[in-house]
Amino acid sequence: MTTQIDAGLVDEANQQGAAHLQADYDHLGAVLARRGIDIEAITEKARDFAVAVPSWGTGSGGTRFARFPGPGEPRNVFEKLEDCAVIQQLVRCTPTVSPHFPWDWVDDFSELRQHADALGLGFDAVNSNTFQDQPGQPLSYKYGSLSHTDPAVRAQAVAHNLECIEWGQVLGSSALTVWVGDGSNFPGQSHFQYQLERYLESARAIYDALPADWDMFLEHKMFEPAFYSTVIQDWGSSVLCAMELGDRARCLVDLGHHAPNVNIEMIVSRLIQFHKLAGFHFNDSKYGDDDLDSGSLHPYQQFLIFNELVDAEQRGQAGFNPAYMLDQSHNVTDPIESLMNSAEEVQRSYVKALLVDREALYAHQEANDAMLATNTLKAAFNLDVSPILAQARVLEGGAAQPIAVYRASGYRCAVDKQRPSSGQSGSGIV
Ligand SMILES: [Mn+2]
Numbered sequence: 352m353t354t355q356i357d358a359g360l361v362d363e364a365n366q367q368g369a370a371h372l373q374a375d376y377d378h379l380g381a382v383l384a385r386r387g388i389d390i391e392a393i394t395e396k397a398r399d400f401a402v403a404v405p406s407w408g409t410g411s412g413g414t415r416f417a418r419f420p421g422p423g424e425p426r427n428v429f430e431k432l433e434d435c436a437v438i439q440q441l442v443r444c445t446p447t448v449s450p451h452f453p454w455d456w457v458d459d460f461s462e463l464r465q466h467a468d469a470l471g472l473g474f475d476a477v478n479s480n481t482f483q484d485q486p487g488q489p490l491s492y493k494y495g496s497l498s499h500t501d502p503a504v505r506a507q508a509v510a511h512n513l514e515c516i517e518w519g520q521v522l523g524s525s526a527l528t529v530w531v532g533d534g535s536n537f538p539g540q541s542h543f544q545y546q547l548e549r550y551l552e553s554a555r556a557i558y559d560a561l562p563a564d565w566d567m568f569l570e571h572k573m574f575e576p577a578f579y580s581t582v583i584q585d586w587g588s589s590v591l592c593a594m595e596l597g598d599r600a601r602c603l604v605d606l607g608h609h610a611p612n613v614n615i616e617m618i619v620s621r622l623i624q625f626h627k628l629a630g631f632h633f634n635d636s637k638y639g640d641d642d643l644d645s646g647s648l649h650p651y652q653q654f655l656i657f658n659e660l661v662d663a664e665q666r667g668q669a670g671f672n673p674a675y676m677l678d679q680s681h682n683v684t685d686p687i688e689s690l691m692n693s694a695e696e697v698q699r700s701y702v703k704a705l706l707v708d709r710e711a712l713y714a715h716q717e718a719n720d721a722m723l724a725t726n727t728l729k730a731a732f733n734l735d736v737s738p739i740l741a742q743a744r745v746l747e748g749g750a751a752q753p754i755a756v757y758r759a760s761g762y763r764c765a766v767d768k769q770r771p772s773s774g775q776s777g778s779g780i781v
Pocket residue numbers: 570605632678781
């Protein structure tokens with residue numbers, strides 16, 4: 352397997368920090384032991400944790416005002432995979448990449464899969480794109496795609512999704528994520544019910560074409576690009592459509608796609624309860640679909656979401672198998688650094704949720720002791736689990752301090768020389 356960063360550099364940095372890491376790990380181990388928790392068991396769970404990297408996150412993102420490209424941006428999906436391999440080499444919890452079509456379209460998908468294999472990477476859910484027009488595309492999505500009034504436009508959008516499945520099969524993927532920007536910008540512009548009926552008819556055509564081992568993830572988003580109404584605007588519409596389509600259609604929760612102050616962890620619980628949770632696009636948000644780095648703003652909310660996920664995992668909830676993916680736009684940071692940091696922050700929430708004393712929590716809930724119940728959650732959240740995360744990375748062959756090693760490697764500077772700016776980007780905000 353090709354490594355992007357000199358393995359010697361990783362080892363050297365790990366050895367330099369080994370004594371301090373061991374001391375911190377031992378101390379945390381003693382703290383956890385007093386709570387009846389075996390730190391080694393938690394570290395094993397941390398080692399097994401995985402979150403997929405979005406191919407579109409490897410380039411600098413932007414807004415509708417401007418995009419400020421960074422140095423050495425990947426110019427194609429092969430170069431995006433190389434950057435993803437750097438991330439995986441150092442953090443060891445991002446073994447798969449979620450591709451987006453047609454941004455990541457290639458002539459030969461077998462070659463792409465071989466390239467990923469050589470880098471030690473696999474593919475997660477494939478994403479279709481019917482929210483923008485591509486060069487040479489016969490019909491426009493200006494007024495919608497899967498829900499367009501014109502059956503010919505709907506057929507074109509369905510055909511694209513079917514192509515995505517074909518390409519994804521070659522890549523070894525087993526899920527299609529469908530997000531449509533369809534909606535309206537003016538009251539009265541669209542008939543809500545007819546529009547949703549057209550969406551369902553198109554989604555049905557895609558669902559019926561799923562290979563036997565594939566699932567369909569429906570991603571909702573409250574607004575943008577449509578600013579008055581959106582066809583799949585919230586988890587209510589999403590779950591209604593998923594129920595209508597069948598067992599293999601489930602709801603994907605993007606943390607930035609909700610109304611402000613919505614209780615996302617409760618939505619997650621509801622979806623788990625009814626076997627309709629597909630997975631996540633992790634990111635953070637202050638105002639809307641900001642696509643900020645995961646855990647950068649609301650780490651407690653992210654922890655509370657994982658509290659629901661770990662609760663389901665530990666209770667062995669039937670059909671519980673969510674896909675974890677990042678979906679972020681990196682406008683002012685090096686995307687590799689943001690993705691490494693974010694993967695760690697998501698893993699951190701998972702590990703903290705593992706530390707919740709569930710028996711005590713259930714007892715406090717039964718006794719209606721709100722104070723002790725909420726403090727049980729805080730007792731887990733307030734612990735610094737960084738030594739566990741670092742130890743898990745080191746044991747998996749990654750870096751205890753990924754960003755420090757990445758900066759020391761000079762990778763960005765090296766690829767900047769190999770990748771002259773094309774002035775274009777396959778990055779986007781979804
Ligand atoms: Mn998303």
